[in-house]
Amino acid sequence: MHYKTHIYExxxxxxxxxxxxxxxxxFTKSNEGKMLNVALSGGSTPQQLFKQLADEYANxxxxxxxxxxxxxxxxxxxxxxxxxxxxxxxxxxxxxFIPAENxxxxxxxxxxxxxxxxxxxxxxxNLPVKNGFPVFDIILLGMGDDGHTAxxxxxxxxxxxSEYSVAQAMHPxxxxxxxxxxxxxxxxxxxxxxxICGISKAHVLKQIINNEPDSxxxxxxxxGNCECIVDFYIDKKAxxxx
Ligand code: 6PG
Numbered sequence: 001m002h003y004k005t006h007i008y009e010x011x012x013x014x015x016x017x018x019x020x021x022x023x024x025x026x027f028t029k030s031n032e033g034k035m036l037n038v039a040l041s042g043g044s045t046p047q048q049l050f051k052q053l054a055d056e057y058a059n060x061x062x063x064x065x066x067x068x069x070x071x072x073x074x075x076x077x078x079x080x081x082x083x084x085x086x087x088x089x090x091x092x093x094x095x096x097f098i099p100a101e102n103x104x105x106x107x108x109x110x111x112x113x114x115x116x117x118x119x120x121x122x123x124x125x126n127l128p129v130k131n132g133f134p135v136f137d138i139i140l141l142g143m144g145d146d147g148h149t150a151x152x153x154x155x156x157x158x159x160x161x162s163e164y165s166v167a168q169a170m171h172p173x174x175x176x177x178x179x180x181x182x183x184x185x186x187x188x189x190x191x192x193x194x195x196i197c198g199i200s201k202a203h204v205l206k207q208i209i210n211n212e213p214d215s216x217x218x219x220x221x222x223x224g225n226c227e228c229i230v231d232f233y234i235d236k237k238a239x240x241x242x
Contacts, residue, residue, distance in 0.1 A: 001224035003209055005232045007239045011197040014233045015049035018140065018195050021231075022053070023061050025138060025191070030065040035102075037127055038138045039069040039181065039189075041150065042084025045142045045197050050091035063098045067126070071139060071186070072151040072169070073106035075115075075177035082176070083108055106179050112168050116179055120166040123185075131188055133165050139181075139189040143196045147204040147218025151180035159183060160222045187225045194220070197235040205234065206241035 008014040022038065029036040040046065053061070074082045078089065085105040093103060104122060107115050127134035141149045151169040152159045159167055160183030169178040186192065196205060207215040209232065215221040224230040 001211070001221075002226075002229045003224070003232060004229050005209055005234065005239065005242065007242070008233070008235055010235050010237075011045065011048045012052070014195060014197055014235050015046075015052050016056075018049055018193055018233050019052050019057055021191075021193065022066075022138065023057060026061050026063075026066055029137065030062045035065055035067050036137050037067045037069065037135075038140065039071045039136045040084075040088060040140050041071045041142045041195075042073070042087055043142045043144075045195055046140065047087060047091050048197075049140075049195060050088055054092045054095045058095060058097050064102070066098070067102050067104060068093075068098065069104045069123070069136065070106045071141060072178055072180035073108045075108050075112050075179065077109040078105065078107075080108075108179070112177050112179060116164075116166050116168055119179065120164065123165055131184075133185050133188040136185075136189040138191045138193060139186055141186070141192065141194045141220070141223065143194060143201055143205070143220045145200045145204065147208070147220050149194075149220040149223060150186060151178035152183060152219040154217055154219060157217075157219060157222070160219060183219075183222060186223055189228070191228060192223060192230045194223075194230065194232045194234075196232060196238045199237040199240060201234075201238040202241045205232075205238055209242055 123134040162182040165185040169180045208221040
């Protein structure tokens with residue numbers, strides 16, 4: 001895996017660096033007359049990024065040229081406090097400057113196996129295909145304290161190698177049902193960005209970035225491909241052991 005680590009003072013600075021990448025890529029695609037297809041992760045870390053995109057980039061990014069998808073979703077209604085889409089709506093999408101037709105959420109409220117099929121078909125219909133899997137221009141990932149990413153957890157590494165582009169998953173502690181992009185879809189992206197902040201990520205992140213023995217037990221350590229550099233945008237706390 002080829003990693004590039006970008007360390008910043010705090011989540012605000014790291015998030016702004018990610019926003020600048022989205023800005024740059026959106027104009028590149030816009031100048032080509034194409035859409036930028038981005039898949040977003042949930043959790044708490046990206047909330048800062050989404051707030052900055054809403055407050056500082058509303059008039060800078062050609063939002064009509066961006067399609068938003070999700071990396072994963074909890075199997076709950078969008079109004080549930082656990083919903084990744086709901087969090088993105090509250091921090092970014094409620095500002096309504098992103099066209100509704102550009103927003104392609106995973107419907108956590110629907111029957112998981114049905115939604116897996118619907119979302120899978122949506123990706124096949126809307127996205128280019130490479131290596132037999134849909135291609136996102138940018139995939140934004142987070143990492144849990146346990147090294148999970150998307151909803152691929154350490155007890156379910158099979159999802160890294162699934163022949164399906166989208167799958168059901170389950171949180172190992174809460175049993176919460178999830179829907180997630182699989183490893184081969186994630187690794188098929190043109191650009192893979194991790195946004196990882198906070199001291200609780202430092203121990204696992206060090207093992208991954210240093211490619212330490214046994215680091216492949218962490219799903220986040222298995223993300224990447226020979227064609228693209230995986231960019232880690234982190235704050236000093238998460239990078240404190242590097
Ligand atoms: C989710 C996310 C997940 C997240 C990590 C990190 O549905 O929870 O997609 O992969 O990125 O759990 O979450 P935090 O940013 O809250 O630490």
